[in-house]
Amino acid sequence: MSDSEREKPPGEPMEFARLEYARPAVRASKSPLMILAWVILGTLAFLFLVSGLFQPIGRPRAAAMRIKSASNLKQIGLAMQMYANDHNHQFPDSMTTILANEDLTSDVFVSPSSNDTRARGPTTQAMLADFAKPGRCSYLYFGAGMLDIGDPMTVTACEAPVGSTPSGMNVLFLDGHVEFVPQPAAQQIRAALVSGPVAWTSMGGTTQPTSQPTTPPIKSPLFDGNPSTKPDVR
16 A cells, blocks of 8 residues: 555545535525525615715815804904904904905905915915905905994805805804804895894894994995805995
8 A cells, every 4th residue: 555545534435425415505505596695785885885985075064164264254253353352442444454464364355165265375465455455355345334343143244145056154243253144134134234234133033233334344235146156245
């Protein structure tokens, strides 16, 4: 008997035979019905994944832009308060004055949901001159002539209308806080601002604020009824 025959276990041929006969039995257990069930489950999982990836893409992006714009207005409101602290409670007369006197960069005045671009220039004066051009400020300012004391819900600035069907707008109030006001309340505030300073009430309406000037902050109307119209108020 050769060495290879001695090393080969006696029971090995029988074990190989059992394995060979067992394999068809495993394959036979995968019936067409089971295969169909796995295909259906795989299809449902794929559809769920696709809907989860693509359906909400626009919503998080819109929410992120809204948060960024609210942050911009919050910084503008803080700059207004700092200016008023140095000027006998008087708010600055324009966005340009805020940019020129407070520690803000020009990109703070640009909403990410707009097509505006930040003002640029090699010097401060050049940058301010560029800021005076259209498309450099995404926010409307109503703090001219106002004091930093009075009704905390007095509107001091807000987003300019963007698009034909805006969902609402971020609003900066006298006490420095920012709220997102949905339509149609946003349109109500815009319409009221044409006549002068506006305070937003707890009941969701507008009223004339106390301790503030009664004259409009600008002479021309802010809105002509078309949400796509964007007045240049600085």
